[in-house]
Amino acid sequence: MGSGVDSQGVSERAMALGARVEAFVRTVVVPFEHDPRRSSHGPSEELVAAMRGLAREAGLMTPHILSDGTHLTQRETAHVLIKSGLSPLGPVALNTMAPDEGNMYLLGKVASPEQKRRFLDRVVAGEVRSAFFMTEPAEEGGAGSDPSMLKTTCVQDGNHWVINGRKAFITGAQGAGVGIIMAKSQDGACMFLVDLPDPAIRIERVLDTIDSSMPGGHSVVAINELRVPADQMLGQSGEGFKYAQVRLSPARLSHCMRWLGACIRANEIASAYACSRMAFGKPLIDHEGVGFMLADNMIDLQQARLMIDWCAGVLDTGDLGTVESSMTKVAVSEALMRVADRCVQVMGGTGVSGDTIVEQVFREVRAFRIYDGPTEVHKWSLAKKIKREHRQAAS
Known part of the structure; x- marks a missing residue:
């Protein structure tokens, strides 16, 4: 089957798995988005169990961890987790959500065999959070x-x-x-x-x-x-911070993956709305102010995807990718905030209602700009690196 990767460098196994995950999220998970078992504190345990049961039946529980316990590469994981994020409930159903995804990665790297058996295996199986x-x-x-x-x-x-x-x-x-x-x-x-x-x-x-x-x-x-x-x-x-560094960059990056998926879906909803909603004698999309916002969304979404792929490639070399993940977290969270905000604006009153997931995605991405390190903390860290390298070059 050729080189085993597509033209964008995604392996055939990740492409096939991503297609299955996307189909599952769109057809099985999306109908749960209006389930009354959702609250301001997240989906209930009953709802989590129901969705995970369906994921298990579909053979898609924890799809980024293979049956032998090994992980997909970070670039492969990106392809799959973006698809899982097409609904805010997708990562919950598929066991790719935070903090479990980062915790599984950490324990897979540093836990003892007995610790893996007792703690990790239950989380990977989706039996416990x-x-x-x-x-x-x-x-x-x-x-x-x-x-x-x-x-x-x-x-x-x-x-x-x-x-x-x-x-x-x-x-x-x-x-x-x-x-x-x-x-x-x-x-x-x-x-x-x-x-x-x-x-x-x-x-x-x-x-x-x-x-x-x-x-x-x-x-x-x-x-x-x-x-x-x-x-x-x-x-x-005394080794806690060392282990935190192992978890840090992949967990940051997987946040970017999941919320990119959510913003892709929000943009789909906003675009469909703009193409069908009439105002002042023509579809909203034909009004330049609206059409340009959606064009900007296309640009920001693609830039976010490229940043994720770049950082994932760095992590796949074995590098901790601390700097790269900081840059990616800032770029992606800020870009997705712009995307989510434009989606709300394009849809007007509907955009601030709970009739679609657009309003929720806006709220989630606003929080994402803080979670796993606020934008300003990452920029401060990057500025320290610039200063340090300047001093080294001058000495």
């Missing part, structure tokens, strides 16, 4: 965009570690079955795997946020005297 406990309350000066401000502590006590602290904006904590907790020992940052729920981990409240696509929403969590067996630590004490 997972949560990543890193961010802490801003009012307490805890870790956010600056993870070095980590305040949650862990102290060794015999063959256990005792963890205390508070976490905030923990996606999917309510209803999760597996948790990865970051805490600080005398050696530095550490990561621990835990079964959930646990009486020592108390959800204080689920925040009311602008986005609503992720099951369980985003919680503020108190951790009080949580005892974790030593063999549930990932790696060694």
Whole structure:
């Protein structure tokens, strides 16, 4: 079958898998978009189970991880995850959503065989959801965009570690079955795997946020005297930030993939509306102000796709891609915000209603500009790199 890749460098297996994922999302998942089991805190556990059951029947559960436990390449993953994102519910149904997708990637890289068997396998199978406990309350000066401000502590006590602290904006904590907790020992940052729920981990409240696509929403969590067996630590004490770097770039990039898919769909809806809605004697698309907005969307969507492909190619070389993923996250999140905003504007009153997913995509992408690092933090990091390289060149 030739080289095994298409003219854009996508493998035949990814093309075939992407086609199946797209068909599933458009025909099976999209009808759930008006299901009453959706709320401001995300789809209910009942709805998640129903959709995942259908994905399992279709042989599409966790499609980016193969039956032997290996992953598609990042470029292949991009092709599949973009398709999964064509509905805000697609990543939930197919088990390609955050934070599970990033957690699966991390555990696949650094967990021990026993940890994989006990924790990872259940998440890959879509049997349980997972949560990543890193961010802490801003009012307490805890870790956010600056993870070095980590305040949650862990102290060794015999063959256990005792963890205390508070976490905030923990996606999917309510209803999760597996948790990865970051805490600080005398050696530095550490990561621990835990079964959930646990009486020592108390959800204080689920925040009311602008986005609503992720099951369980985003919680503020108190951790009080949580005892974790030593063999549930990932790696060694003090290596937590090292492992966070393993997760960081791919997780950032997969956010870009999923929300690109959502914006492609939103643009389809807005374009269909503009081509059929009449105003002042002609279709909206024939009014230059509207037509140009949709033309700009075409440009931004293609630029986002190219940035994702470029960064995925860097990650596929084995490079951590920290700089490239920062650049891509900024470029894609800002481009998709423009796309989503134009879609709302083109559709007028319909665009701000819940009659289509356009309004939700706008809200989700607005949050995406903050999640996994605000645009300004990434730009600040890139500016430091520019300054550092200038000094090196001048010395």
